[in-house]
Amino acid sequence: MITNDKKSVAFKTLGCRLNQYETDALVTDFSNAGYELVDYNASPDVVIINTCTVTNQSDTKSRSVISQTARKAKNAVVVVTGCMANNFKEKLESQENITFVVENSRKSSILSLIDAHFSGEIAHPDQLPQDVFRYEPVRKSLHTRSAVKIQDGCDNFCTFCIIPMVRGMAASRPVADVLESVRKTVENGFKELVITGVNIGRYEDGTVRFEELLAKILEVPGDFRVRISSLEPDGFGDDFVKLFDHPKLMPHLHLCLQSGSDKTLLRMRRMYDVAQFRKTVNKFRTVYPDFNFTTDIIVGFPGETDEEFQQTVDAIKEFNFSHIHTFKYSVRKGTRAERLENHLPEKVKTERSLKVRDLSVENMRRYLESFIGKTQEVLVEKIGQGTASGYGQHYIPVHFKLIGAQKNMIVKVKLTGLVGDDEDMFLSGEIVNNS
Amino acid sequence: MMSLMKPDIQMDESFYKVEEIRHLTGETFSLKLPKARFAFKAGQHISMGIVGGNQSREYSIYSGENDENLEVLIKEVENGYFTPRLRRLKVGSMVEVHGPFGKFGMEPELAAKGKFVFIASGTGIAPFRSIVHTYPEIDYRIIHGVRYSKEAYDRQEYAGDRYTLCTSRDKDGDYYGRLTGYLKTCKFAPETHFDLCGNSNMIFDALEILKEKGFDRDQIHCEVYF
Ligand SMILES: Cc1cc2nc3c(=O)[nH]c(=O)nc-3n(C[C@H](O)[C@H](O)[C@H](O)COP(=O)(O)OP(=O)(O)OC[C@H]3O[C@@H](n4cnc5c(N)ncnc54)[C@H](O)[C@@H]3O)c2cc1C
Ligand code: SF4
Numbered sequence: 001m002i003t004n005d006k007k008s009v010a011f012k013t014l015g016c017r018l019n020q021y022e023t024d025a026l027v028t029d030f031s032n033a034g035y036e037l038v039d040y041n042a043s044p045d046v047v048i049i050n051t052c053t054v055t056n057q058s059d060t061k062s063r064s065v066i067s068q069t070a071r072k073a074k075n076a077v078v079v080v081t082g083c084m085a086n087n088f089k090e091k092l093e094s095q096e097n098i099t100f101v102v103e104n105s106r107k108s109s110i111l112s113l114i115d116a117h118f119s120g121e122i123a124h125p126d127q128l129p130q131d132v133f134r135y136e137p138v139r140k141s142l143h144t145r146s147a148v149k150i151q152d153g154c155d156n157f158c159t160f161c162i163i164p165m166v167r168g169m170a171a172s173r174p175v176a177d178v179l180e181s182v183r184k185t186v187e188n189g190f191k192e193l194v195i196t197g198v199n200i201g202r203y204e205d206g207t208v209r210f211e212e213l214l215a216k217i218l219e220v221p222g223d224f225r226v227r228i229s230s231l232e233p234d235g236f237g238d239d240f241v242k243l244f245d246h247p248k249l250m251p252h253l254h255l256c257l258q259s260g261s262d263k264t265l266l267r268m269r270r271m272y273d274v275a276q277f278r279k280t281v282n283k284f285r286t287v288y289p290d291f292n293f294t295t296d297i298i299v300g301f302p303g304e305t306d307e308e309f310q311q312t313v314d315a316i317k318e319f320n321f322s323h324i325h326t327f328k329y330s331v332r333k334g335t336r337a338e339r340l341e342n343h344l345p346e347k348v349k350t351e352r353s354l355k356v357r358d359l360s361v362e363n364m365r366r367y368l369e370s371f372i373g374k375t376q377e378v379l380v381e382k383i384g385q386g387t388a389s390g391y392g393q394h395y396i397p398v399h400f401k402l403i404g405a406q407k408n409m410i411v412k413v414k415l416t417g418l419v420g421d422d423e424d425m426f427l428s429g430e431i432v433n434n435s
Numbered sequence: 436m437m438s439l440m441k442p443d444i445q446m447d448e449s450f451y452k453v454e455e456i457r458h459l460t461g462e463t464f465s466l467k468l469p470k471a472r473f474a475f476k477a478g479q480h481i482s483m484g485i486v487g488g489n490q491s492r493e494y495s496i497y498s499g500e501n502d503e504n505l506e507v508l509i510k511e512v513e514n515g516y517f518t519p520r521l522r523r524l525k526v527g528s529m530v531e532v533h534g535p536f537g538k539f540g541m542e543p544e545l546a547a548k549g550k551f552v553f554i555a556s557g558t559g560i561a562p563f564r565s566i567v568h569t570y571p572e573i574d575y576r577i578i579h580g581v582r583y584s585k586e587a588y589d590r591q592e593y594a595g596d597r598y599t600l601c602t603s604r605d606k607d608g609d610y611y612g613r614l615t616g617y618l619k620t621c622k623f624a625p626e627t628h629f630d631l632c633g634n635s636n637m638i639f640d641a642l643e644i645l646k647e648k649g650f651d652r653d654q655i656h657c658e659v660y661f
Contacts (some may be wrong), residue, residue, distance in 0.1 A: 155536040155537060156538075157493065157536065157537075164536075169536065235653065262639060262642070263635070263639050266635040266638055266639050266657070266659050267635050267659075269659045271656075271657055271659075272652075273642070273652055275652060276652050276653070334490075336661070339516075339661075340661070
């Protein structure tokens, strides 16, 4: 219970890294303004729920978090924002347990809305300015890794995806702004930055495209390393591959394949084929043989035949993704895929999804095992009882004995074994030399 | 046709009054809207809704970048939800337009020096008409696959030697059979750029044929309707 005059705020976040980043930036905003950050069970004055709508499950989860939170934080000002707020704005606005519904494009100004509310003004979220990049650089203390938002929106209109409807058209943050945000985030103490957006490969500010922006980010002075959140396989030139020579850029890409069948890819309106994807993967692995590729796969897309699914299985084996984010296709209302023919029975989707999960675990084991005997520079994220853990350069999970290591330190760890046999498996090792 | 719509009647950036309806076949028609300040690149599409309705669909822009109107070409789909409603629109009805969207289309520098083959099924011809209107000097060929020869929408606008009509249900086109059958018989210069638009099955088959002919996937661009 808060006893002083200081107002308190609690956050709940669902969904993707971009949403998480936007929450972190809001937390920074509120704490800079003197709000106390509390758990939503601790009777906060304000609760902000940053929702997700990417699948039906996300909608259900978002709805249940809203009702649970509103029930627990009875007297709080309840703000619902995020993609679900865009997708179901009117419905949410009619709910009595919600004080404000704030669209994504106005999310960065929630603090002004709350300040206005507490000072007795009659404020309406639609009066807030629209700016998808007006976020504060994230303050250290929340996580060991901070996202830097460079882009928002997408107008690819993949047939299964609701994102273009809720995040709007593609927009790129000006180069100078991005670099300033990188500088400040590094000044705030972060050792690892994740370049984030909805479709970051489409970054374009004047003549500066994604690859050029990345090169500029890597030249910002400071002791930090850079990851790329998730990329569409839009076709990359040799210059992009070369960028990974830079010691700050980590050898991992989450490149979204979605399906290993060219026919399915066309029905998804994904404008690359498996051969182009192969070209990209081979370009990287020729130069960096242990480069880590992870991916997203949708199984059971309308019309997916056994043969098409088999092509996906073959692609997973060929490209050796060390982790696969598997989505069982589910209808999103308002998307083109909703109107496609031959929707598959749930049973088939479940079988296919299990198969992909098994392959993912198998690939992961093989990939992690290939690191035994090697060393990785691990950013320490968690400290437990006598152990520490974090991710190595290749984005592989590593646990080791805690000897002098602290959170947010980068330590060299010699990898000695593999622990576990499911998706939570990790490499164990020993610190060889603190840096 | 006289313009029935004055720009000042436009209520909002996204609301447009239908200015003219052209009936091209029993099922296919075009809607002409005032262009006003709507800027786009030939090949892009818009999302269109009917005022008062709660659904929208994507339509490639059928007119050129500098044409007087913003025009879309629509085929009424049997048992479709939206197209029968579009079909009932009258001159003066309001539609809601968002966009333009998409990367499919033509860059001016490429239009000036490139060699193009446009491959379309049905209303997939729309973005190519927009490109040809915008770049009248462009070096192009169109291969258009339809069922009946009456579906050769606005054929008279393309020079005869640049347009090939493939008809699968009557023999009044330039080639009797599917466009993919015709494509197999064609020879193209190695530096040709290919742009494909229409349904995904046609695009898949055409891609396979072009790849077999030795063309690189990077020379081929696709716009999938369904
Ligand atoms: C980028 C893009 C651009 C498009 N441009 C055009 C265009 O210029 N002109 C146009 O007519 N349509 C175009 N479409 C298709 C359009 O968006 C609608 O899908 C179409 O008008 C049918 O809508 P509906 O609600 O009547 O049928 P729906 O209920 O949406 O669809 C029913 C079924 O009809 C079939 N179908 C969809 N479109 C067509 C079509 N054009 N011809 C034959 N069968 C079809 C599909 O099998 C679909 O599953 C485009 C689609 C995309 C993604
Ligand atoms: S690229 Fe496709 S899947 Fe990714 S956000 Fe855009 S529409 Fe969605």
